Each structure stands twice: as C-alpha cells, then as structure tokens.
Amino acid sequence: MSFKGKHALVTGGSRGIGRGIALKLAESGARVAVHYYANEGAAKDTLERVRKHGADGFLVQADVSRVDDVRRMFGEVKQRFGTLDVFVANARPEAAKFYQKPMEITLEAWDHAMDSQAKAFLVGVREAAGLMGQGGRIVAITYAPGGQRGTWQPWVAMGSAKAALESLVRYFAVALAPRGITVNSVSPGLTDDSVLQSFGDAAVDIARKWHGSGWTPMGRMGTPADIGNAVAMLCSPEASWITGQRPPHPPAFGAPRETRGAPLCHAQTGGPEMAPHTPRRSEPPGKPGALLCVTPRPGAPKWPPKPPPFESLVTASPAMSGPKLPRPVNP
Numbered sequence: 621m622s623f624k625g626k627h628a629l630v631t632g633g634s635r636g637i638g639r640g641i642a643l644k645l646a647e648s649g650a651r652v653a654v655h656y657y658a659n660e661g662a663a664k665d666t667l668e669r670v671r672k673h674g675a676d677g678f679l680v681q682a683d684v685s686r687v688d689d690v691r692r693m694f695g696e697v698k699q700r701f702g703t704l705d706v707f708v709a710n711a712r713p714e715a716a717k718f719y720q721k722p723m724e725i726t727l728e729a730w731d732h733a734m735d736s737q738a739k740a741f742l743v744g745v746r747e748a749a750g751l752m753g754q755g756g757r758i759v760a761i762t763y764a765p766g767g768q769r770g771t772w773q774p775w776v777a778m779g780s781a782k783a784a785l786e787s788l789v790r791y792f793a794v795a796l797a798p799r800g801i802t803v804n805s806v807s808p809g810l811t812d813d814s815v816l817q818s819f820g821d822a823a824v825d826i827a828r829k830w831h832g833s834g835w836t837p838m839g840r841m842g843t844p845a846d847i848g849n850a851v852a853m854l855c856s857p858e859a860s861w862i863t864g865q866r867p868p869h870p871p872a873f874g875a876p877r878e879t880r881g882a883p884l885c886h887a888q889t890g891g892p893e894m895a896p897h898t899p900r901r902s903e904p905p906g907k908p909g910a911l912l913c914v915t916p917r918p919g920a921p922k923w924p925p926k927p928p929p930f931e932s933l934v935t936a937s938p939a940m941s942g943p944k945l946p947r948p949v950n951p
C-alpha cells in the first residue's frame with residue numbers, strides 16, 4: 621500500500637485517533653495536512669513524527685464547528701498542496717461541550733455537536749471534492765452504536781450527530797461515485813490513547829480490564845494505529861470498489877469462528893452505552909436484530925464479564941465535573 625505522491629488532510633490529526641491515521645498515511649508516503657483546534661504543541665509533535673517517516677506536511681488550525689473555518693482550512697490545503705487525494709473527517713469537540721441528557725441538553729450544545737460533525741462534513745466534502753481528481757478517498761470517523769440504541773443518555777447530541785454523519789457518507793458515496801471518489805466511514809470501538817485518557821486513570825484501567833477479560837474477542841482495546849490501518853486500507857487504490865460502507869469493527873477480523881462473516885455488535889467490541897444490555901447466551905449468532913454471542917478466549921473469566929459502571933465513571937470523572945476539560949496529554 622503506497623500513498624507516495626498523494627496529499628491527505630486529517631482533521632483532529634494533532635492527537636489520539638487522528639494522529640494514528642496521520643502517521644499511518646505518512647508511513648505509506650503521503651504528505652499530510654495535520655489539522656488541530658487548540659493544541660498546537662501536539663500537532664507539531666504529530667508533524668515531527670510524520671517527517672520522521674520521510675514524509676512531509678503542514679499544520680492547519682480550524683474550529684470545525686464553524687463553516688468559515690472549515691472553508692479556510694481547505695483554502696490553506698489548496699494553497700499548500702494544490703490537490704487533495706485523501707480527506708479524513710475525524711475531529712470532535714471535547715465532551716464537556718455537548719455531554720448532556722436528552723431532556724436537559726441546551727440548543728447550543730446540540731448545535732455544537734451537529735455543526736462539528738454533520739455540517740462540517742457537508743461543507744468539508746464539497747470543498748474536498750473540488751480539490752480531488754479521479755480516485756479521491758473520503759473517510760468519516762463515526763461512532764455507530766452511539767446513535768443506534770440511545771442507552772448512553774448524555775451522548776444524545778454526539779450520537780445523533782454521528783448517525784447523521786453516517787447517513788451523509790452514503791449520500792456522498794452515491795453523489796461522488798461517477799468521479800471514482802469513494803466515501804466510507806470507520807466506527808472505532810473504545811480506543812486506547814485517545815479521548816479515553818482524559819477521563820482519568822480509573823476509567824482507562826477499567827476499560828483495559830473490561831476488554832482484556834473477554835468483551836473484545838482479541839482481548840484488548842483498539843489503538844490509534846489500528847484505526848489508522850483500517851482507514852489506510854479504505855484509502856488504498858485497491859479499495860476503489862468499496863464505497864458508502866462502514867466496515868465491522870477491526871476486532872471482527874479476529875473474532876471466534878461462529879461470529880465470522882456476521883456483523884459484530886458493540887457488545888463484543890466494548891462500549892459504555894451497552895452496559896444496561898448484557899447479551900444473553902441463548903441469543904443465536906446472526907439472528908436478525910439479536911446480539912451475537914462470543915465464545916470466551918481460553919482462560920478468560922466467565923463470559924460475559926460484569927460490565928463496569930463506565931457511564932457513571934465517565935460522568936463522575938474530573939473531565940466532566942467542571943465546565944472545562946483538562947487538556948488531554950498523549951505520549
């Protein structure tokens with residue numbers, strides 16, 4: 621897989637999953653525009669690592685919840701790169717800006733989530749398409765389960781915004797298919813070395829143990845590098861016939877035999893909002909609308925392990941107790 625001579629823009633490339641994606645594309649030869657919002661130091665660090673891979677790029681700042689900023693960002697890409705081959709919409713505002721329950725959420729918080737995801741993607745894809753030739757690649761980083769079950773109540777704005785993003789992916793896939801531009805989404809499960817770290821050590825520890833105890837068939841959380849690999853695959857020339865899709869979570873590829881070929885539900889890949897819905901062993905794999913069952917890894921504790929009180933942990937974490945989140949620091 622080579623991206624030599626290609627130009628990519630990764631929003632939220634300064635840290636977390638966006639950094640993993642930027643580094644993977646750079647490793648394969650792409651020049652990368654590393655977007656950030658406020659954390660210039662982290663963005664510089666990403667760019668330095670991009671250069672260590674022998675690639676190059678530049679930094680671009682923008683608030684993706686503001687249409688003018690999104691347009692300016694693409695203006696800078698045009699000025700610096702001239703063309704664009706890969707656009708990854710990954711940025712997401714800090715949870716404190718939208719983390720409110722359906723009956724309480726302010727319209728400002730709702731708009732912030734929607735503007736930063738759905739509207740930013742609507743405007744961004746149209747700008748990106750103007751810079752892309754035949755064979756362009758667009759990927760949205762979503763969070764599919766959040767919008768499907770409604771169980772993680774304070775996630776209502778972001779869950780709805782991500783659902784809108786996934787819908788837009790399908791509309792744009794059709795609209796841009798005649799030009800050979802593909803549009804797909806990737807929906808990570810809970811990912812290490814990402815926003816998760818801002819919820820505090822206790823939340824990280826619980827999340828790691830939860831996955832290690834069998835909730836993820838591979839026995840671990842995904843990493844930004846894992847998501848980078850998935851995105852890079854979708855952006856490769858060989859993926860030219862894949863569009864309008866959301867591949868199963870990466871751990872699906874290592875799932876036990878009885879779950880292969882069937883879409884993995886989030887209960888298997890881990891997710892805080894599933895806590896109230898523990899799957900039952902009696903539910904047959906693949907039954908429409910049912911949760912799939914996973915055979916525990918040898919030596920794993922009785923499955924399913926008791927889910928942690930993740931939502932309450934997140935809600936009670938220092939990150940959520942004040943109006944301002946502490947700036948997450950990624951190593």
Ligand SMILES: NC(=O)c1ccc[n+]([C@@H]2O[C@H](COP(=O)([O-])OP(=O)(O)OC[C@H]3O[C@@H](n4cnc5c(N)ncnc54)[C@H](OP(=O)(O)O)[C@@H]3O)[C@@H](O)[C@H]2O)c1
Nearest residue numbers: 632636637656657658659683684711712713810811814815
């Ligand atoms: N982490 C997970 O477990 C997980 C699971 C499923 C889906 N996802 C999705 O994956 C994506 C990345 O998540 P992450 O955990 O890697 O996030 P993260 O570590 O919190 O990083 C967020 C990124 O978005 C940027 N950002 C914040 N507010 C912004 C704004 N208003 N305008 C533009 N950019 C802004 C940040 O820039 P600065 O560094 O400058 O602040 C940073 O680059 C998100 O779309 C998220 O919904 C994450």
